[in-house]
Amino acid sequence: MAGMWEFPGGKVEPGESDVEALVRECEEELGVRVAVGERVGEDVLLGHGRALLRVFTAELLDGGVPQALEHEELRWLGAEELLSVQWLPADAPIVAALPPFLKR
Numbered sequence: 001m002a003g004m005w006e007f008p009g010g011k012v013e014p015g016e017s018d019v020e021a022l023v024r025e026c027e028e029e030l031g032v033r034v035a036v037g038e039r040v041g042e043d044v045l046l047g048h049g050r051a052l053l054r055v056f057t058a059e060l061l062d063g064g065v066p067q068a069l070e071h072e073e074l075r076w077l078g079a080e081e082l083l084s085v086q087w088l089p090a091d092a093p094i095v096a097a098l099p100p101f102l103k104r
């Protein structure tokens, strides 16, 4: 899916909770510690039901600044900029649910 945009994250490993997986992925992909917050939107089925995409808000801890450790590029998007990148198709309903969570 090179060239397309996604939210940071990844697959939950055996024995991990959703929140533990998200904390781990943010360390691995972005080099930051986060506190996980609220769910954003509904679960989205991926790959004919073989996986599901579940998105949460998160707060940066320790004044951390996300770095692109595993991605080509990172970008902060405000509510007005959400449609300025090409999202993975599965992310469309999550993107639509995001504006109320974003500061203006």
Ligand SMILES: Nc1nc2c([nH]c(=O)n2[C@H]2C[C@H](O)[C@@H](COP(=O)(O)OP(=O)(O)OP(=O)(O)O)O2)c(=O)[nH]1
Binding pocket: 005, 006, 007, 008, 009, 010, 011, 012, 046, 053, 088, 090, 091
């Ligand atoms: N992280 C993430 N994955 C997404 C999004 N939208 C979407 O369809 N996906 C898909 C792509 C992948 O098939 C799957 C998550 O894969 P990943 O590659 O991020 O997870 P991971 O780090 O655990 O990867 P791996 O080591 O198992 O390959 O979900 C999104 O916004 N964020």
